[in-house]
Amino acid sequence: MHIAIIGAGISGLLCAFEFLEQGCHVSLYDQQHFGRAASWAGGGILSPMYPWRYPDAVNQLARHGKALYQHYNAQLLPQTAIDFEIEHSGMLIFDADDFAIGQAYAEKYQDPMQRCQHVQSEQLQRINPRLAATWQQALYFPALSNIRNPRVLQSLQAYVQQHPRAQVYPQHTIQQFKMRGQRIDAAITQHNEQIYADHFVLATGAWSAEWEQQLRCHIPVAPVQGQMLLFKTPAHWLPTMCMNDVMYLIPRRDGHIVCGSSVRHCGFDTRPDTHISAKIYAASIAMVPELAHFPIIKQWAGLRPGSPDGIPYIGAMPEIDNLWANFGHYRNGLCMGPAAARLLRQLLLAQQPFIDPSAYSTTRLHIDQQHIAS
Structure with missing residues (x-):
């Protein structure tokens, strides 16, 4: 199975890791250099600040972050020689x-x-x-611990770049989708290149709302x-x-x-x-x-x-058979990232999800039914 991931911040890179570990082929696209937006700029605290101020859905993902990063670091360090530097500072x-x-x-x-x-x-x-x-x-x-997020991004990028089933395309903007019925036939870049894949994942962070007109739905990010x-x-x-x-x-x-x-x-x-x-x-x-x-x-x-309440959108996008969402993490993309990527992988590959996915469903997005009906 070939997965094309649009966006190579922490969410896109972790999704790439999850799918590659399952034997999938992955193509990763970003409009700029990989991991240079919010993922690089954040602090790296492996917990929401004041978790009691957040909905349960945010904490449900965040509580898996530290353990998963420790697991990923143990696996990737021998391959990339880049330590995540997880500091157990309290x-x-x-x-x-x-x-x-x-x-x-x-x-x-x-x-x-x-x-x-x-x-x-x-x-x-x-x-x-x-x-x-x-x-x-x-x-x-x-x-409570913190992670050195630029090093996490560097390690994940190095892993993906050297993987035989992965292709990476920095500075490639996906501008639109070529549709065939309720399915994406191809994604089209700014150079009019056509990208083919079995499934497409939007991990586009703060830029996610730019897909509203094409997808005919309101994306409150x-x-x-x-x-x-x-x-x-x-x-x-x-x-x-x-x-x-x-x-x-x-x-x-x-x-x-x-x-x-x-x-x-x-x-x-x-x-x-x-x-x-x-x-x-x-x-x-x-x-x-x-x-x-x-x-x-x-x-x-x-x-x-x-995004509203900081709860990300994870799962199948409405009305399109092979388009998936992993965006809207607001202030907690780093600590929610590993569990969010794992959940998306499980949903896309029809595996048993390790947490209840309903709180993250894209059914929360408002669809322009009149436009679709026309």
Whole structure:
């Protein structure tokens, strides 16, 4: 079976991995270089921020992320020599209004990753001595981890590029589908090339709504900018991730500290905003004052695929027999990505799904029935 995947961010690359592991042939297309949009720009926390603020459907996918990435890394590292750098750093959350809610969530769901404890004063300073003295209490999640997403993307890309049943096409824009009844006969590129496959997968992230007119349905996915700063400290300098008021610090193994994030509705503009940069900087210094002594070596912005409630669309697209969706992950594409790709693979290959797929169904998309009937 030949699967053509449109979009080579984390969702597209993970789908390619899943299908190749099942013996399928895969062609992977992206309008730019692979893995250079939201997937590269994100922080890589392997959990939704404040999971109790999200629908169960988001957490149902996200809770599989860490284990699947560990499995993939063990499999790919000998082949690609690129380590995902999964850091088991734990996280401290300082939002006092969330303490009781977070503890109640952990008690209710008994998710090992979300187990937490309320820590204060001396215990808090032992866990992370870099914190500002103003922080006297926090909710501590010892099992939360982060992943170095650019390295994940590099490893997956290397795996796909060297695979004998895969073909990769960066800077190839799929502009339209050539239909035959209720089935795609071919996809057509910007160079008028015709791409043939048994099935087509849309993993197009923030650009997914561009298919609305062709597919005659409303796709409520829009770009939402998120902005980041990067500090450079000594290796292993910051012992935990930190979060307050949706601002976070994520330590990398080599001493890079990723700081974010923001929400800005500005279309497809990826230029950092100086006001937002200043806000992220101030929030970072408020959590860990010593960061002021280290350089900011980079700042950037990425475009998340914003969708209602952040629940992605995974499964067969309406009214077309061989078109499939895996888009709309909003802020949690990295942690939901492995389970979302596995679920899509199981649905497309008519295998038993490992979780209930109904919450992600594309029947939530509004179809223009009048247009179809005509």
